[in-house]
Amino acid sequence: MKIIEAAIIGTPIWVWIILLYNIKRGLDMKKDGIVKVGTTFVFPFIFIIWGLETVVTKFSNPLDAIIAYIIALIIGSYIGIVLYSAKQRFYIDEHRLIRKGSSLPLVIILMNFSVKYALNVHMNKLQIVCILVSSIRS
Template sequence: MTFVYQILIHTPPWVWILFAYLVWQGIKAMQPRTIPIWRALIVPVVFIAWGISRIGFGHQSNAWPLVAWIVAALVLLPVGVVTPRPFEVDHTSGLMIRPGSASALIRNLIVFSAQYAVGVISAIDASDRAMAIIAGRAISGATAGYFIGSTIALLLAYRRKSAES
């Protein structure tokens, strides 16, 4: 129990704030809602920024972490494009009407947990640090790629649905 406690208290406060925000957004996404397009882009932008911030240019002794990031981003980008969440557009207000779904909460928790686990492993065990760095970069690249793809799909669908009026 002391080990878990030490991990929790050494986690930076911003991580808990991000976790709370992602859970809150996931719970809100379980209910149907009407939102402006810019609000639909907040979580993708957070995950894209988090994914890109983990690249670590100039901090690597070899290229494998960057290669892992790029490959994972390229693999998951098309997945994000072909798996957009459904929505309709209110043509009078331009707002998005989204049905409720637990998928956003599940996705947020999976991505957060994977990123958090890799961060903890790389901070604790120096012998596993190299593999954790590569795995972390792959997770970050996959996250950024998926959300870049889903953002592209969302914006294209919004533009198409808005023009249908």
């Protein structure tokens, strides 16, 4: 329980803002909405770049980490495609592409956020352990 409390207290405010924004986006997607094809891939692209930046700068062996990241990205994309093709529906209204409202985007957004959050907490915990071990050795 103390680990959860420490993670929550130690989380920067900007992470909570991103979480609230993502929840708002997911709740908005529970209603039918116009699909803007040009902006559909903006947030996934941002999170992929952010993930790659983390992999390259925070891991001691970035090549192995990038390979693992790409494998996880492929698996996650496949799962997303399967889920969306089974649950998400679209229709045309007045020459516009409309996404039928669904809870699925909220679930996927929260799952992605949770995994990224948990990995960052774990990596920070490992970094603290490494600092403590190296200070003991000195």
